[in-house]
Amino acid sequence: MKKNKAPNSTQFVIFGGSGDLSRAKLIPALFKLSVRDILPRQFSLIALDRQHENRKDFIDDLENSLPETLPEVFTREEWKNFKSNIDYLKLDFNQEAGYRRLQERLNEIETASELPSKRVFYLATSPKFFPVIATGLQKSGLNNTTQPGWPRLVIEKPFGHDLNTACEYNDRITDIYPEENIYRIDHYLGKAMIQNILTMRFANMFFEPIWNKNYIDNIQIISTERMGIKNRGKYYDRAGALLDMVQSHLLQMLALIAMEPPADMSTASIRQEKIKVLCSLPELGPENVEENVVLGQYSGRKEGQEYIKGYQEEDNVRPDSSTETFAAIKLNIDNLRWQGVPFYLKTGKRLQTKNTKIFVQFKTDFHPSLRGADSPEANLLIIKVQPREGVSLQFNAKEPGSQDKIAPVFMDFCQEAPRELKETPAAYEELLAGLFRGDQSLFTHWQGVKNSWQFIDSLRKSAEKIDLTPEKYEAGSRGPEAAKNLIQSESRIWWDRKNINRHSPV
Numbered sequence: 001m002k003k004n005k006a007p008n009s010t011q012f013v014i015f016g017g018s019g020d021l022s023r024a025k026l027i028p029a030l031f032k033l034s035v036r037d038i039l040p041r042q043f044s045l046i047a048l049d050r051q052h053e054n055r056k057d058f059i060d061d062l063e064n065s066l067p068e069t070l071p072e073v074f075t076r077e078e079w080k081n082f083k084s085n086i087d088y089l090k091l092d093f094n095q096e097a098g099y100r101r102l103q104e105r106l107n108e109i110e111t112a113s114e115l116p117s118k119r120v121f122y123l124a125t126s127p128k129f130f131p132v133i134a135t136g137l138q139k140s141g142l143n144n145t146t147q148p149g150w151p152r153l154v155i156e157k158p159f160g161h162d163l164n165t166a167c168e169y170n171d172r173i174t175d176i177y178p179e180e181n182i183y184r185i186d187h188y189l190g191k192a193m194i195q196n197i198l199t200m201r202f203a204n205m206f207f208e209p210i211w212n213k214n215y216i217d218n219i220q221i222i223s224t225e226r227m228g229i230k231n232r233g234k235y236y237d238r239a240g241a242l243l244d245m246v247q248s249h250l251l252q253m254l255a256l257i258a259m260e261p262p263a264d265m266s267t268a269s270i271r272q273e274k275i276k277v278l279c280s281l282p283e284l285g286p287e288n289v290e291e292n293v294v295l296g297q298y299s300g301r302k303e304g305q306e307y308i309k310g311y312q313e314e315d316n317v318r319p320d321s322s323t324e325t326f327a328a329i330k331l332n333i334d335n336l337r338w339q340g341v342p343f344y345l346k347t348g349k350r351l352q353t354k355n356t357k358i359f360v361q362f363k364t365d366f367h368p369s370l371r372g373a374d375s376p377e378a379n380l381l382i383i384k385v386q387p388r389e390g391v392s393l394q395f396n397a398k399e400p401g402s403q404d405k406i407a408p409v410f411m412d413f414c415q416e417a418p419r420e421l422k423e424t425p426a427a428y429e430e431l432l433a434g435l436f437r438g439d440q441s442l443f444t445h446w447q448g449v450k451n452s453w454q455f456i457d458s459l460r461k462s463a464e465k466i467d468l469t470p471e472k473y474e475a476g477s478r479g480p481e482a483a484k485n486l487i488q489s490e491s492r493i494w495w496d497r498k499n500i501n502r503h504s505p506v
């Protein structure tokens with residue numbers, strides 16, 4: 001999976017250098033890779049946007065924001081070293097002349113460095129610019145292959161707004177770059193515990209034999225946030241929770257949890273098995289969408305002196321918007337391994353807790369003498385993705401001092417950063433390091449993205465057809481009542497900190 005080394009010399013071009021993503025995630029991640037000394041030996045970053053006057057203007061802006069974004073890591077000395085590699089070009093994505101200037105600039109830098117560069121074009125822009133920029137790069141010859149797999153094109157999620165736009169963008173992009181040059185971001189794939197899922201499953205003897213319908217009762221993949229939509233109303237009101245979270249992050253986690261063992265740990269084999277899972281997702285039609293899907297939207301709430309706005313009161317959101325800020329979905333994967341095992345997905349904004357976790361709940365076919373009203377609790381495997389990272393295992397033991405009382409206890413593994421790093425590398429650091437190495441297993445393949453869109457598109461169409469509108473839930477609550485019923489009607493509960501044993505470290 002991680003065999004290649006980063007090249008010696010790389011030019012890294014960011015389309016959208018002033019955007020929120022670049023400033024909050026991308027450039028800080030590059031800075032941290034520079035501090036860790038794992039950037040290519042000769043590295044130049046060229047940022048492109050319209051709003052800065054020149055390089056100094058761009059650098060001044062970064063110098064103001066980086067120390068706040070990276071208080072633990074930022075030092076004047078490291079910054080001096082990093083900024084000497086930053087260049088800036090004012091450019092409009094829609095104008096051809098800009099791409100010619102970009103090509104000239106890249107050639108100048110390459111000539112000065114005396115090393116042939118590998119090039120990365122990172123599209124940190126709205127998806128509508130993907131085909132525009134790809135065409136601009138093609139017309140100026142910046143798509144020409146220098147070596148197999150180069151130049152690399154990195155595309156942010158969401159890839160399109162629906163299946164049609166995703167197919168349209170993909171056709172245009174793959175006309176210009178082969179799949180081996182394309183890196184589609186789903187930043188959850190850069191998170192430490194998501195990368196750990198396959199290691200846990202396949203590097204431990206005790207998980208795989210019981211990883212199936214015979215032993216597992218249900219699997220819950222949950223990602224909730226306390227925050228609302230911040231300043232992203234314009235984007236979010238078009239997207240909603242299904243597009244923003246389910247189509248990408250939740251289905252990627254599901255694929256890693258549910259996939260068959262790959263033939264080997266190569267990118268191609270892992271991707272192949274993930275795609276098979278995403279191909280097996282059920283179609284939720286108008287006849288069964290209501291019993292399997294709950295949508296919600298947060299309403300305002302007074303908290304002390306403060307008023308927390310409802311979704312429809314947020315900036316850049318239509319006052320009568322019916323965009324969902326919450327989604328809960330029950331689905332079955334129709335294959336031999338998972339037949340009859342429900343997968344429950346849940347995500348939402350302005351909920352009680354910020355949490356991304358995967359709960360694997362095992363069956364309770366205990367010894368006959370232990371079944372009945374006082375039956376021990378189900379075993380639970382909890383994969384903690386954020387904010388804490390680690391794994392907990394709930395199992396049963398005799399309570400100390402009692403004759404026969406059985407109580408759940410926990411084994412807890414907390415993922416810790418290596419001492420020299422101060423903190424676990426952020427997802428974007430991992431992804432960028434993977435990008436330089438050419439590790440495409442950390443990025444999504446088109447076929448998987450397409451299957452995810454097919455699932456979400458059919459769900460959205462069915463929901464529209466039966467007029468499944470989002471149920472209101474109060475900001476800071478646990479979400480719509482209907483989500484509780486979705487799982488309780490099957491005599492199960494959503495797992496969270498509140499209902500797991502009080503000794504739980506979760």
Ligand SMILES: NC(=O)c1ccc[n+]([C@@H]2O[C@H](COP(=O)([O-])OP(=O)(O)OC[C@H]3O[C@@H](n4cnc5c(N)ncnc54)[C@H](OP(=O)(O)O)[C@@H]3O)[C@@H](O)[C@H]2O)c1
Nearest residue numbers: 016017018019020021049050051092093124125126156157
């Ligand atoms: N923000 C996040 O945390 C986040 C997380 C995950 C994924 N994403 C995805 O990443 C992408 C970028 O998001 P973002 O939040 O960074 O967007 P954004 O804040 O709107 O930034 C867009 C960037 O594109 C530039 N731009 C727009 N039109 C341009 C044009 N015609 N010519 C030249 N530059 C132009 C803007 O620069 P000017 O203002 O100078 O035009 C800005 O630098 C989106 O696809 C988003 O869904 C974002």
